[in-house]
Amino acid sequence: MSRTSAAAGKALTSSRSLVGNHFELFGLQPAFALDVEALERAYREIQSRVHPDRFADAGAAERRASLQWTTRVNEAYRSLKHPVQRASHILALHGVDVAFETDTAMPQDFLVQQLELREALEEAKDASALAALQEKLAGQKQQLAHEIGEAIDRRKDYAGAAGLVRKLQFLEKLHAEIDQAYEAIE
Numbered sequence: 001m002s003r004t005s006a007a008a009g010k011a012l013t014s015s016r017s018l019v020g021n022h023f024e025l026f027g028l029q030p031a032f033a034l035d036v037e038a039l040e041r042a043y044r045e046i047q048s049r050v051h052p053d054r055f056a057d058a059g060a061a062e063r064r065a066s067l068q069w070t071t072r073v074n075e076a077y078r079s080l081k082h083p084v085q086r087a088s089h090i091l092a093l094h095g096v097d098v099a100f101e102t103d104t105a106m107p108q109d110f111l112v113q114q115l116e117l118r119e120a121l122e123e124a125k126d127a128s129a130l131a132a133l134q135e136k137l138a139g140q141k142q143q144l145a146h147e148i149g150e151a152i153d154r155r156k157d158y159a160g161a162a163g164l165v166r167k168l169q170f171l172e173k174l175h176a177e178i179d180q181a182y183e184a185i186e
Contacts, residue, residue: 022076022089030090032145032152034080043077084172087148087165096158098165110167113140117174121181130185134178137171144168 023030026042048054050069055062079085088098106114117137124130144167151161 021093022080025073025076026080028080030093032083032087032090032149034086036081039077039080043073046073083145083148084165084169087152087161087168090152091158091162091165094158096162098162098169100166100169103162103166106167106170110170114170114174121174121177124181125185127182127185130178130181134175137175137178141168141171141175144171 021030026039026046028035028038028042047070050066050073052063052066052070055066058066079089091098117133120129120133124133144164148161148164148168151157151164
């Protein structure tokens with residue numbers, strides 16, 4: 001029986017496992033560099049075992065447990081798919097709080113870059129200008145993701161990774177604003 005099958009097998013018998021390590025839930029090693037295909041396979045396997053449709057004729061307690069497990073699996077899956085949330089989860093497992101709300105200090109050069117990007121966003125009047133900005137941002141996000149992976153997976157520098165994760169969160173917000181700007185010009 002695979003580790004994901006074992007997790008799913010326990011799914012409806014133990015509500016205590018509803019909280020905890022997302023990686024363990026899917027039978028994966030905690031790492032920023034994620035095998036997306038393995039995550040997808042594990043997600044589908046567990047969902048096939050705990051999905052509420054399988055328990056439509058079951059008792060109320062089993063249906064409720066199925067709903068709880070489905071919610072837990074979906075949340076864990078979304079968290080691991082998203083780089084900022086995945087990194088935050090790994091850091092939390094190592095006792096490091098990313099402190100998105102309380103630690104907003106950023107290096108001066110990073111802040112200058114972000115001001116320039118925001119000015120470019122304000123000046124972007126068409127889809128081609130937004131596309132160019134999005135491409136530049138994608139490169140920065142890719143570089144930061146690489147740095148986060150190095151800090152977490154190779155150097156085990158969890159405290160140092162927290163600052164990088166906050167930077168990536170900042171870029172994610174800007175990415176969302178670019179998406180909104182696309183919608184506004186359409």
